[in-house]
Amino acid sequence: MAIFCWVPAVLITSLIMLILLDIGNDPCELCLRFSVGEGLEWVLLAIGKCYFEVSISYRPDMCMRVSGMSNEAEASQQQQRPSPRLNERILSSLSRRSVAAHPWHDLEIGSGAPTIFNCVVEITKGSKVKYELDKKTGLIMVDRVLYSSVVYPHNYGFIPRTLCEDNDPLDVLILMQEPVMPGCFLRARAIGLMPMIDQGEKDDKIIAVCADDPEYKHYTDIKELPPHRLLEIRRFFEDYKKNENKTVAVNDFLPSASSFEAIQHSMDLYAEYIMQTLKR
Template identity: 80%
Template sequence: MVRRLVYLGVRLVHLASARGFVSKREELILQMFSCGNCGLLECAFEKQSVELVGEGGGTPVKADEQTDRPEAPETFNCVIEIGKGSKVKYELDKNSGMIKVDRVLYSSVVYPHNYGFIPRTLCEDNDPLDVLVIMQEPVMSGCFLRARAIGLMPMIDQGEKDDKIIAVCADDPEYRHMKDINELPPHRLQEIRRFFEDYKKNENKEVSTDNFLDSKKAVEAVSHAMELYKATSEEAETSLISESENPGVSSLA
Protein backbone atom coordinates (compact mmCIF):
# COMPACT_ATOMS: atom_id res chain seq x y z
CA MET A 1 0.00 0.00 0.00
CA VAL A 2 2.75 2.42 0.97
CA ARG A 3 4.72 1.63 -2.17
CA ARG A 4 1.57 2.37 -4.16
CA LEU A 5 1.30 5.74 -2.42
CA VAL A 6 4.94 6.42 -3.20
CA TYR A 7 4.30 5.63 -6.85
CA LEU A 8 1.20 7.82 -6.96
CA GLY A 9 3.09 10.67 -5.30
CA VAL A 10 5.85 10.54 -7.89
CA ARG A 11 3.32 10.17 -10.72
CA LEU A 12 1.39 13.15 -9.38
CA VAL A 13 4.34 15.51 -9.58
CA HIS A 14 5.57 14.16 -12.92
CA LEU A 15 2.12 14.54 -14.44
CA ALA A 16 1.58 17.96 -12.90
CA SER A 17 4.95 19.11 -14.21
CA ALA A 18 4.19 17.87 -17.70
CA ARG A 19 0.94 19.81 -17.63
CA GLY A 20 2.59 22.98 -16.36
CA PHE A 21 1.25 22.88 -12.80
CA VAL A 22 4.58 22.24 -11.06
CA SER A 23 7.92 23.70 -12.05
CA LYS A 24 10.91 21.56 -12.96
CA ARG A 25 12.74 22.67 -9.84
CA GLU A 26 9.83 21.59 -7.62
CA GLU A 27 9.68 18.24 -9.43
CA LEU A 28 13.38 17.77 -8.81
CA ILE A 29 12.95 18.36 -5.09
CA LEU A 30 10.54 15.42 -4.96
CA GLN A 31 12.86 13.22 -6.99
CA MET A 32 15.71 13.98 -4.60
CA PHE A 33 13.61 12.69 -1.68
CA SER A 34 12.10 9.70 -3.48
CA CYS A 35 13.84 6.33 -3.56
CA GLY A 36 12.41 3.51 -5.63
CA ASN A 37 14.67 0.97 -3.93
CA CYS A 38 13.74 1.53 -0.29
CA GLY A 39 10.36 3.19 -0.79
CA LEU A 40 11.22 6.39 1.04
CA LEU A 41 9.05 9.34 0.15
CA GLU A 42 9.81 12.53 2.00
CA CYS A 43 8.23 15.38 0.11
CA ALA A 44 10.27 18.51 0.65
CA PHE A 45 7.45 20.78 -0.40
CA GLU A 46 4.30 19.15 1.01
CA LYS A 47 3.68 18.94 4.77
CA GLN A 48 3.31 15.26 5.47
CA SER A 49 4.78 12.34 7.33
CA VAL A 50 7.19 9.97 5.66
CA GLU A 51 7.23 6.20 5.68
CA LEU A 52 10.29 4.02 5.30
CA VAL A 53 9.57 0.58 3.90
CA GLY A 54 12.26 -2.07 4.03
CA GLU A 55 12.53 -5.78 4.64
CA GLY A 56 11.41 -5.29 8.23
CA GLY A 57 8.13 -3.66 7.24
CA GLY A 58 6.92 -0.08 7.51
CA THR A 59 8.00 2.32 10.23
CA PRO A 60 6.34 5.73 10.32
CA VAL A 61 8.81 8.60 10.53
CA LYS A 62 7.83 12.12 11.47
CA ALA A 63 8.88 14.78 8.97
CA ASP A 64 11.82 16.79 10.29
CA GLU A 65 10.61 20.04 11.86
CA GLN A 66 13.38 21.82 9.96
CA THR A 67 11.67 20.89 6.69
CA ASP A 68 8.38 22.62 7.52
CA ARG A 69 8.48 26.00 9.22
CA PRO A 70 5.47 26.75 11.41
CA GLU A 71 6.46 30.44 11.32
CA ALA A 72 5.84 30.71 7.57
CA PRO A 73 5.27 32.93 5.67
CA GLU A 74 7.29 35.32 7.87
CA THR A 75 10.10 32.79 8.37
CA PHE A 76 10.66 29.94 5.95
CA ASN A 77 13.16 27.43 4.63
CA CYS A 78 14.80 28.19 1.31
CA VAL A 79 17.15 26.27 -0.98
CA ILE A 80 20.37 28.07 -1.91
CA GLU A 81 21.47 27.57 -5.52
CA ILE A 82 24.13 30.28 -5.80
CA GLY A 83 26.53 31.29 -3.06
CA LYS A 84 27.47 34.84 -2.14
CA GLY A 85 30.40 36.12 -4.24
CA SER A 86 29.89 33.70 -7.13
CA LYS A 87 30.09 34.74 -10.77
CA VAL A 88 28.73 31.33 -11.75
CA LYS A 89 24.97 30.85 -12.03
CA TYR A 90 24.18 27.41 -10.64
CA GLU A 91 20.83 25.67 -10.73
CA LEU A 92 19.32 22.29 -9.89
CA ASP A 93 19.39 19.90 -12.85
CA LYS A 94 16.17 17.93 -13.24
CA ASN A 95 17.65 14.94 -15.03
CA SER A 96 20.63 14.20 -12.79
CA GLY A 97 19.49 15.64 -9.47
CA MET A 98 22.80 17.48 -9.24
CA ILE A 99 23.74 21.14 -9.15
CA LYS A 100 24.77 22.22 -12.64
CA VAL A 101 26.46 25.28 -14.09
CA ASP A 102 23.85 27.21 -16.04
CA ARG A 103 26.29 29.87 -17.19
CA VAL A 104 29.03 32.22 -16.10
CA LEU A 105 27.79 35.80 -15.84
CA TYR A 106 28.81 37.93 -18.80
CA SER A 107 29.16 41.08 -16.71
CA SER A 108 32.01 41.71 -14.28
CA VAL A 109 29.72 41.31 -11.27
CA VAL A 110 29.15 38.61 -8.66
CA TYR A 111 26.08 37.62 -6.66
CA PRO A 112 26.09 40.00 -3.67
CA HIS A 113 24.38 37.50 -1.38
CA ASN A 114 23.20 33.90 -1.31
CA TYR A 115 20.47 33.31 -3.88
CA GLY A 116 17.89 30.57 -4.26
CA PHE A 117 14.19 29.80 -4.05
CA ILE A 118 11.45 29.02 -1.54
CA PRO A 119 10.08 25.46 -1.90
CA ARG A 120 6.29 24.95 -1.85
CA THR A 121 5.75 28.31 -3.55
CA LEU A 122 4.62 29.06 -7.08
CA CYS A 123 4.63 32.28 -9.09
CA GLU A 124 2.80 33.27 -12.23
CA ASP A 125 5.79 32.17 -14.33
CA ASN A 126 5.42 28.58 -12.97
CA ASP A 127 8.64 28.86 -10.95
CA PRO A 128 9.12 28.98 -7.18
CA LEU A 129 9.56 32.38 -5.57
CA ASP A 130 13.15 33.65 -5.76
CA VAL A 131 14.92 34.83 -2.62
CA LEU A 132 18.14 36.71 -1.90
CA VAL A 133 19.40 35.85 1.59
CA ILE A 134 21.66 38.35 3.35
CA MET A 135 24.15 36.80 5.76
CA GLN A 136 27.82 36.93 6.68
CA GLU A 137 29.10 33.90 4.81
CA PRO A 138 28.57 32.23 1.42
CA VAL A 139 26.57 28.99 1.49
CA MET A 140 27.22 25.91 -0.62
CA SER A 141 24.85 25.26 -3.50
CA GLY A 142 22.12 22.80 -2.58
CA CYS A 143 21.92 23.72 1.12
CA PHE A 144 18.70 24.86 2.74
CA LEU A 145 18.51 27.39 5.53
CA ARG A 146 16.02 29.29 7.64
CA ALA A 147 15.33 32.81 6.40
CA ARG A 148 13.12 35.75 7.34
CA ALA A 149 11.52 38.01 4.73
CA ILE A 150 12.37 41.67 5.30
CA GLY A 151 11.50 43.19 1.93
CA LEU A 152 10.63 42.74 -1.71
CA MET A 153 12.28 44.10 -4.84
CA PRO A 154 9.80 44.40 -7.74
CA MET A 155 11.56 43.36 -10.94
CA ILE A 156 10.71 42.91 -14.62
CA ASP A 157 12.94 40.51 -16.55
CA GLN A 158 12.51 40.74 -20.33
CA GLY A 159 8.93 41.89 -19.96
CA GLU A 160 7.94 39.31 -17.33
CA LYS A 161 7.37 39.81 -13.62
CA ASP A 162 10.24 38.31 -11.63
CA ASP A 163 10.09 39.80 -8.14
CA LYS A 164 12.76 38.95 -5.57
CA ILE A 165 12.19 38.40 -1.87
CA ILE A 166 14.92 40.01 0.22
CA ALA A 167 15.58 38.04 3.39
CA VAL A 168 18.09 37.62 6.19
CA CYS A 169 19.37 34.35 7.57
CA ALA A 170 17.35 33.73 10.73
CA ASP A 171 20.30 31.91 12.30
CA ASP A 172 23.01 34.49 11.60
CA PRO A 173 23.64 36.63 14.72
CA GLU A 174 24.73 39.54 12.53
CA TYR A 175 21.36 39.84 10.80
CA ARG A 176 18.73 37.75 12.61
CA HIS A 177 17.45 40.75 14.59
CA MET A 178 16.43 42.62 11.42
CA LYS A 179 12.71 42.81 10.74
CA ASP A 180 12.44 45.24 7.82
CA ILE A 181 14.46 46.22 4.78
CA ASN A 182 14.74 49.81 6.03
CA GLU A 183 17.16 48.53 8.67
CA LEU A 184 19.74 47.78 5.98
CA PRO A 185 22.22 50.56 5.13
CA PRO A 186 21.41 52.45 1.91
CA HIS A 187 24.58 51.26 0.16
CA ARG A 188 23.52 47.63 0.69
CA LEU A 189 20.20 48.25 -1.02
CA GLN A 190 21.96 50.02 -3.88
CA GLU A 191 24.35 47.08 -4.22
CA ILE A 192 21.47 44.62 -4.57
CA ARG A 193 19.54 46.76 -7.01
CA ARG A 194 22.59 47.50 -9.16
CA PHE A 195 23.47 43.82 -9.42
CA PHE A 196 20.09 42.80 -10.81
CA GLU A 197 19.97 45.77 -13.17
CA ASP A 198 23.43 45.01 -14.59
CA TYR A 199 23.99 41.25 -14.48
CA LYS A 200 22.27 40.56 -17.81
CA LYS A 201 23.21 43.70 -19.72
CA ASN A 202 26.03 42.07 -21.67
CA GLU A 203 23.62 39.32 -22.72
CA ASN A 204 21.40 41.97 -24.32
CA LYS A 205 18.61 41.16 -21.87
CA GLU A 206 16.63 43.98 -20.33
CA VAL A 207 15.95 44.00 -16.59
CA SER A 208 14.30 46.78 -14.62
CA THR A 209 13.68 47.17 -10.90
CA ASP A 210 11.45 49.38 -8.79
CA ASN A 211 11.69 50.75 -5.27
CA PHE A 212 12.05 48.23 -2.47
CA LEU A 213 8.87 47.30 -0.59
CA ASP A 214 8.67 46.63 3.14
CA SER A 215 8.46 43.36 5.05
CA LYS A 216 4.66 43.40 5.06
CA LYS A 217 4.56 43.33 1.26
CA ALA A 218 7.24 40.63 1.21
CA VAL A 219 5.27 38.40 3.59
CA GLU A 220 2.15 38.94 1.50
CA ALA A 221 4.06 37.86 -1.62
CA VAL A 222 5.37 34.71 0.09
CA SER A 223 1.89 33.89 1.39
CA HIS A 224 0.36 34.38 -2.06
CA ALA A 225 2.98 32.12 -3.66
CA MET A 226 2.33 29.44 -1.04
CA GLU A 227 -1.42 29.62 -1.64
CA LEU A 228 -0.94 29.45 -5.40
CA TYR A 229 1.25 26.38 -5.00
CA LYS A 230 -1.31 24.75 -2.72
CA ALA A 231 -4.16 25.45 -5.12
CA THR A 232 -2.35 24.11 -8.18
CA SER A 233 -1.16 21.05 -6.25
CA GLU A 234 -4.70 20.26 -5.13
CA GLU A 235 -5.93 20.70 -8.70
CA ALA A 236 -3.24 18.35 -9.98
CA GLU A 237 -4.02 15.80 -7.25
CA THR A 238 -7.72 15.84 -8.09
CA SER A 239 -6.91 15.34 -11.76
CA LEU A 240 -4.56 12.44 -10.98
CA ILE A 241 -7.18 10.70 -8.85
CA SER A 242 -9.70 11.16 -11.64
CA GLU A 243 -7.22 9.74 -14.14
CA SER A 244 -6.51 6.69 -11.95
CA GLU A 245 -10.22 6.03 -11.58
CA ASN A 246 -10.81 6.49 -15.31
CA PRO A 247 -7.83 4.99 -17.15
CA GLY A 248 -7.24 6.48 -20.57
CA VAL A 249 -9.16 9.67 -19.78
CA SER A 250 -7.12 12.65 -18.58
CA SER A 251 -8.95 15.58 -16.98
CA LEU A 252 -5.79 17.67 -17.36
CA ALA A 253 -6.02 17.66 -21.14
Protein backbone atom coordinates in the same frame (compact mmCIF):
# COMPACT_ATOMS: atom_id res chain seq x y z
CA MET B 1 56.76 -16.77 12.88
CA ALA B 2 55.94 -20.47 12.45
CA ILE B 3 56.94 -23.24 14.92
CA PHE B 4 56.56 -26.93 14.01
CA CYS B 5 56.47 -29.52 16.81
CA TRP B 6 55.91 -33.27 16.83
CA VAL B 7 54.26 -34.32 20.11
CA PRO B 8 52.09 -37.21 21.32
CA ALA B 9 48.38 -36.94 20.52
CA VAL B 10 47.40 -37.13 24.21
CA LEU B 11 48.60 -33.54 24.73
CA ILE B 12 46.20 -32.03 22.16
CA THR B 13 43.62 -30.71 24.65
CA SER B 14 46.09 -29.04 26.98
CA LEU B 15 48.03 -27.52 24.09
CA ILE B 16 44.88 -25.99 22.61
CA MET B 17 44.06 -24.31 25.91
CA LEU B 18 47.64 -23.10 26.27
CA ILE B 19 47.60 -21.61 22.78
CA LEU B 20 44.30 -19.77 23.28
CA LEU B 21 45.38 -18.32 26.63
CA ASP B 22 49.03 -17.48 26.10
CA ILE B 23 49.46 -16.29 22.50
CA GLY B 24 49.62 -12.50 22.50
CA ASN B 25 48.24 -9.97 20.09
CA ASP B 26 51.31 -10.02 17.88
CA PRO B 27 50.71 -11.42 14.39
CA CYS B 28 52.33 -14.80 15.17
CA GLU B 29 51.31 -18.20 13.88
CA LEU B 30 51.69 -21.56 15.61
CA CYS B 31 51.37 -24.81 13.67
CA LEU B 32 51.38 -28.13 15.58
CA ARG B 33 51.43 -31.49 13.79
CA PHE B 34 50.45 -34.68 15.66
CA SER B 35 51.07 -38.17 14.33
CA VAL B 36 48.02 -40.19 15.38
CA GLY B 37 48.46 -43.36 13.36
CA GLU B 38 50.01 -44.90 10.31
CA GLY B 39 49.60 -42.41 7.51
CA LEU B 40 47.42 -40.09 9.63
CA GLU B 41 48.33 -36.63 10.78
CA TRP B 42 46.53 -34.13 13.07
CA VAL B 43 47.40 -30.51 12.34
CA LEU B 44 46.61 -27.61 14.69
CA LEU B 45 47.03 -24.08 13.33
CA ALA B 46 46.59 -21.19 15.75
CA ILE B 47 46.78 -17.46 14.98
CA GLY B 48 46.56 -14.89 17.76
CA LYS B 49 44.07 -15.57 20.55
CA CYS B 50 40.87 -16.11 18.69
CA TYR B 51 41.18 -18.54 15.80
CA PHE B 52 42.32 -22.11 15.39
CA GLU B 53 41.90 -24.68 12.69
CA VAL B 54 42.23 -28.44 12.93
CA SER B 55 42.56 -30.87 10.06
CA ILE B 56 42.80 -34.63 9.98
CA SER B 57 44.20 -35.93 6.74
CA TYR B 58 45.18 -39.19 5.15
CA ARG B 59 47.86 -38.67 2.55
CA PRO B 60 47.09 -37.97 -0.21
CA ASP B 61 43.42 -38.79 -0.85
CA MET B 62 41.42 -37.91 2.24
CA CYS B 63 41.14 -34.61 4.07
CA MET B 64 38.57 -33.55 6.66
CA ARG B 65 38.77 -30.03 8.03
CA VAL B 66 36.85 -28.36 10.82
CA SER B 67 37.16 -24.76 11.90
CA GLY B 68 36.18 -23.04 15.12
CA MET B 69 36.44 -19.91 17.15
CA SER B 70 37.25 -19.31 20.76
CA ASN B 71 34.58 -18.10 23.17
CA GLU B 72 36.10 -14.63 23.02
CA ALA B 73 35.64 -14.43 19.25
CA GLU B 74 32.09 -15.81 19.40
CA ALA B 75 31.09 -13.23 22.00
CA SER B 76 32.60 -10.47 19.89
CA GLN B 77 30.70 -11.64 16.83
CA GLN B 78 27.39 -11.75 18.72
CA GLN B 79 27.89 -8.18 19.88
CA GLN B 80 28.21 -6.86 16.34
CA ARG B 81 25.48 -4.44 15.43
CA PRO B 82 22.84 -5.56 12.93
CA SER B 83 22.84 -3.99 9.47
CA PRO B 84 21.05 -0.60 9.46
CA ARG B 85 17.56 -0.56 7.98
CA LEU B 86 16.94 1.47 4.87
CA ASN B 87 15.02 4.71 5.24
CA GLU B 88 11.27 4.18 4.74
CA ARG B 89 11.24 6.75 1.96
CA ILE B 90 13.92 4.82 0.09
CA LEU B 91 12.08 1.54 0.56
CA SER B 92 8.85 3.03 -0.76
CA SER B 93 10.63 4.60 -3.72
CA LEU B 94 12.62 1.64 -5.02
CA SER B 95 10.20 1.25 -7.92
CA ARG B 96 10.75 4.86 -9.03
CA ARG B 97 13.43 6.11 -11.35
CA SER B 98 14.97 8.18 -8.55
CA VAL B 99 14.93 7.93 -4.76
CA ALA B 100 16.47 11.37 -4.09
CA ALA B 101 14.43 13.93 -2.18
CA HIS B 102 13.28 16.90 -4.26
CA PRO B 103 14.13 20.18 -2.49
CA TRP B 104 11.22 22.06 -4.06
CA HIS B 105 8.49 19.58 -3.13
CA ASP B 106 9.86 17.45 -0.27
CA LEU B 107 11.38 20.15 1.94
CA GLU B 108 8.78 21.78 4.18
CA ILE B 109 8.54 25.55 4.11
CA GLY B 110 8.32 25.65 7.91
CA SER B 111 5.61 26.44 10.44
CA GLY B 112 6.74 30.07 10.75
CA ALA B 113 6.02 30.94 7.11
CA PRO B 114 5.49 33.47 5.65
CA THR B 115 7.61 35.35 8.22
CA ILE B 116 10.34 32.78 8.89
CA PHE B 117 10.78 29.94 6.43
CA ASN B 118 13.18 27.38 5.02
CA CYS B 119 14.95 28.24 1.78
CA VAL B 120 17.36 26.37 -0.47
CA VAL B 121 20.58 28.07 -1.59
CA GLU B 122 21.28 27.76 -5.32
CA ILE B 123 24.02 30.36 -5.77
CA THR B 124 26.82 31.16 -3.35
CA LYS B 125 27.63 34.70 -2.30
CA GLY B 126 30.55 35.91 -4.45
CA SER B 127 29.92 33.42 -7.26
CA LYS B 128 29.89 34.23 -10.96
CA VAL B 129 28.25 30.89 -11.78
CA LYS B 130 24.48 30.97 -12.24
CA TYR B 131 23.25 27.75 -10.64
CA GLU B 132 19.58 26.85 -10.64
CA LEU B 133 17.25 24.05 -9.64
CA ASP B 134 16.65 21.39 -12.28
CA LYS B 135 12.93 20.89 -11.71
CA LYS B 136 12.91 17.38 -13.19
CA THR B 137 15.64 15.80 -11.04
CA GLY B 138 15.75 18.14 -8.04
CA LEU B 139 19.49 18.61 -8.49
CA ILE B 140 21.33 21.93 -8.67
CA MET B 141 22.63 22.45 -12.21
CA VAL B 142 24.91 25.03 -13.84
CA ASP B 143 22.77 27.29 -16.00
CA ARG B 144 25.56 29.58 -17.19
CA VAL B 145 28.49 31.73 -16.15
CA LEU B 146 27.55 35.41 -15.93
CA TYR B 147 28.52 37.43 -18.99
CA SER B 148 29.18 40.58 -16.98
CA SER B 149 32.11 41.18 -14.62
CA VAL B 150 29.88 40.97 -11.54
CA VAL B 151 29.28 38.37 -8.81
CA TYR B 152 26.25 37.62 -6.69
CA PRO B 153 26.32 40.02 -3.70
CA HIS B 154 24.56 37.57 -1.37
CA ASN B 155 23.43 33.94 -1.21
CA TYR B 156 20.54 33.38 -3.59
CA GLY B 157 17.97 30.61 -3.80
CA PHE B 158 14.30 29.69 -3.63
CA ILE B 159 11.55 28.98 -1.11
CA PRO B 160 10.23 25.39 -1.19
CA ARG B 161 6.55 24.64 -1.75
CA THR B 162 5.91 28.01 -3.39
CA LEU B 163 4.92 28.77 -6.98
CA CYS B 164 5.00 31.95 -9.05
CA GLU B 165 3.40 32.97 -12.33
CA ASP B 166 6.54 31.89 -14.23
CA ASN B 167 6.04 28.30 -12.94
CA ASP B 168 9.14 28.53 -10.74
CA PRO B 169 9.43 28.65 -6.95
CA LEU B 170 9.70 32.09 -5.36
CA ASP B 171 13.23 33.54 -5.47
CA VAL B 172 14.96 34.82 -2.35
CA LEU B 173 18.16 36.76 -1.67
CA ILE B 174 19.57 35.88 1.77
CA LEU B 175 21.80 38.39 3.57
CA MET B 176 24.28 36.79 5.98
CA GLN B 177 27.96 36.87 6.90
CA GLU B 178 29.24 33.83 5.03
CA PRO B 179 28.78 32.15 1.63
CA VAL B 180 26.76 28.92 1.70
CA MET B 181 27.28 25.92 -0.56
CA PRO B 182 24.68 25.34 -3.32
CA GLY B 183 22.11 22.75 -2.29
CA CYS B 184 22.10 23.63 1.42
CA PHE B 185 18.97 24.90 3.12
CA LEU B 186 18.64 27.36 5.99
CA ARG B 187 16.09 29.35 7.95
CA ALA B 188 15.47 32.88 6.71
CA ARG B 189 13.40 35.86 7.79
CA ALA B 190 11.69 37.97 5.12
CA ILE B 191 12.39 41.70 5.52
CA GLY B 192 11.32 43.12 2.17
CA LEU B 193 10.38 42.66 -1.47
CA MET B 194 12.25 43.76 -4.59
CA PRO B 195 9.77 44.08 -7.48
CA MET B 196 11.55 43.18 -10.74
CA ILE B 197 10.65 42.81 -14.41
CA ASP B 198 12.90 40.44 -16.37
CA GLN B 199 12.45 40.46 -20.15
CA GLY B 200 8.94 41.82 -19.73
CA GLU B 201 7.93 39.18 -17.15
CA LYS B 202 7.34 39.63 -13.44
CA ASP B 203 10.24 38.15 -11.44
CA ASP B 204 10.04 39.55 -7.91
CA LYS B 205 12.68 38.69 -5.30
CA ILE B 206 12.21 38.27 -1.57
CA ILE B 207 14.90 40.05 0.45
CA ALA B 208 15.65 38.06 3.60
CA VAL B 209 18.23 37.61 6.33
CA CYS B 210 19.53 34.36 7.80
CA ALA B 211 17.45 33.71 10.91
CA ASP B 212 20.41 31.99 12.60
CA ASP B 213 23.14 34.54 11.85
CA PRO B 214 23.83 36.69 14.94
CA GLU B 215 24.85 39.67 12.81
CA TYR B 216 21.68 39.73 10.69
CA LYS B 217 18.90 37.96 12.55
CA HIS B 218 17.78 41.12 14.37
CA TYR B 219 16.70 42.83 11.10
CA THR B 220 12.93 42.81 10.64
CA ASP B 221 12.40 45.31 7.80
CA ILE B 222 14.36 46.36 4.75
CA LYS B 223 14.38 50.01 5.83
CA GLU B 224 16.77 48.98 8.64
CA LEU B 225 19.51 48.05 6.15
CA PRO B 226 22.19 50.59 5.17
CA PRO B 227 21.12 52.46 2.01
CA HIS B 228 24.35 51.45 0.26
CA ARG B 229 23.49 47.76 0.74
CA LEU B 230 20.22 48.25 -1.12
CA LEU B 231 22.02 50.18 -3.86
CA GLU B 232 24.44 47.27 -4.35
CA ILE B 233 21.59 44.78 -4.68
CA ARG B 234 19.68 46.94 -7.14
CA ARG B 235 22.77 47.63 -9.27
CA PHE B 236 23.65 43.94 -9.49
CA PHE B 237 20.26 42.90 -10.84
CA GLU B 238 20.12 45.83 -13.22
CA ASP B 239 23.54 45.00 -14.71
CA TYR B 240 24.03 41.23 -14.55
CA LYS B 241 22.28 40.55 -17.88
CA LYS B 242 23.36 43.62 -19.85
CA ASN B 243 26.08 41.79 -21.78
CA GLU B 244 23.45 39.25 -22.85
CA ASN B 245 21.43 42.11 -24.35
CA LYS B 246 18.61 41.44 -21.90
CA THR B 247 16.63 44.09 -20.07
CA VAL B 248 15.93 43.99 -16.34
CA ALA B 249 14.00 46.69 -14.48
CA VAL B 250 14.11 46.97 -10.69
CA ASN B 251 11.45 49.01 -8.93
CA ASP B 252 11.50 50.51 -5.44
CA PHE B 253 11.97 48.11 -2.54
CA LEU B 254 8.84 47.30 -0.55
CA PRO B 255 8.56 46.68 3.23
CA SER B 256 8.35 43.36 5.03
CA ALA B 257 4.55 43.31 4.97
CA SER B 258 4.68 43.15 1.17
CA SER B 259 7.13 40.25 1.31
CA PHE B 260 4.79 38.32 3.64
CA GLU B 261 1.93 38.83 1.18
CA ALA B 262 4.06 37.68 -1.76
CA ILE B 263 5.18 34.53 0.07
CA GLN B 264 1.65 33.69 1.18
CA HIS B 265 0.36 34.19 -2.37
CA SER B 266 3.02 31.85 -3.77
CA MET B 267 2.18 29.27 -1.08
CA ASP B 268 -1.48 29.41 -2.10
CA LEU B 269 -0.58 29.01 -5.78
CA TYR B 270 1.53 25.97 -4.94
CA ALA B 271 -1.30 24.40 -2.91
CA GLU B 272 -3.69 24.98 -5.81
CA TYR B 273 -1.18 23.43 -8.20
CA ILE B 274 -0.93 20.33 -5.99
CA MET B 275 -4.72 19.99 -5.83
CA GLN B 276 -5.02 20.25 -9.60
CA THR B 277 -2.28 17.66 -10.02
CA LEU B 278 -4.04 15.22 -7.66
CA LYS B 279 -7.32 15.65 -9.53
CA ARG B 280 -5.61 14.71 -12.79
